[in-house]
Amino acid sequence: MGFFTIEWRDGKVLMIDQRRLPVEEIYNEYTSYEEVAEAIEVMVIRGAPAIGVAAAMGVALAAREGAAKDSEADFKGTMETAYARLLRTRPTAVNLFWAIDRMKKLEKSMNGASPREIAEAMEKESILVLKEDVEINRKMGFKGAEYIDDGDVVLTHCNAGALATGGYGTALGVIRAAVEQGKKIQVVADETRPFLQGARLTVWELMKDDIPVTLITDNMAGHLMKMGRINKVVTGADRVAHNGDAANKIGTYSVAVLANRHEVPFFIAAPLSTVDRDTPTGDQIPIEERTPTEITHVLGTRIVPEGTKVFHPAFDVTPAELIKALFTEAGVAEPPSVKNIDALFQKAGR
DSSP, X not given: OOOOSEEEETTEEEEEOTTTTTTOOOEEEEOSHHHHHXXXXXXXXXXXXXXXXXXXXHHHHHHHHHHTSSOHHHHHHHHHHHHHHXXXXXXXXHHHHHHHHHHHHHHHHTTTSOXXXXXXXXXXXXXXXXXXXXXXXXXXXXXXXXXXXXXXXXXXXXXXXXXXXXXXXXXXXXXXXXXXXXXXXXXXXXXXTTTTHIIXXXXXXXXXXXXXXXXXXXXXHHHHHHTTOOOEEEEXXXXXXTTSOEEEETTHHHHHHHHHHTTOOEEXXXXXXXXXXXXXXXXXXXXXXXXXXXXXXXXXXXXXXXXXXXXXXXXXXXXXXXXXXXXXXXXXXXXXXHHHHHHHHHHTXX
């Protein structure tokens, strides 16, 4: 692809600024964990797998900062502060917690090593997290592509592409894999209010790859399904509960209900790192509420009367019963359930 989402380069973290797309393709440099935390919060980078990679690299930057201090105590203090700061950034995306836990375990395993040795190991580990994510997405994509037929029109919600991951994508990874298999498919991307990830990001990605895509407003999906103009729905997820309930960008639940009403198969593509077996059902998934200005303003311009009351949950939960299958790198849970999800983890040796 002609772009990248996140990269470690010469002791710095580079991220494409997704707030500026599609008008400007700008890459920002970050040299501290605080800068990375802020980038996650303001959605310079977004999408559960990409947030996980960013968190790992933020920890690696913290380790570099701590290793430059005078004592081992200062190093440990810096690390604890960094872990706590990064954990506060986005509560719904479980990959954030997964990545930080992975880095914590690495630090603990190096008991007795010098801060500089730990910092070097953390840098390598964060780069490995990125590399593994791309490989996982490709595996998941080709497993999911088996469910996509030649000639399908596939609806997707939000952006679950390379921009939401280390590369290749989850839901868009399925679409990319189907295209690589020679299937002639078309994509319908809904705009995904209020942050317009579908309009700004998904369409931009697919046009970069010359994959046919049509943009619709969020409230058009049911009409197109009723007309028979959508064959499949594939989305990503920010957290999948043990029973298969899935949290994704707000509006996903509505799309799933419409798909069920019109007998259109609804799929979710998410790596095992997005599956949270410590969360029994979707009822326990924390739902982030974001700033009202994301609804009251579009591209910096206020579009509602001043003082308008706003409710802005960033995610909703789709019950497992509405999901035909969950695509992962270890295989497919069809349908998503505790039994089928546990089987995937067992297959992956976890």
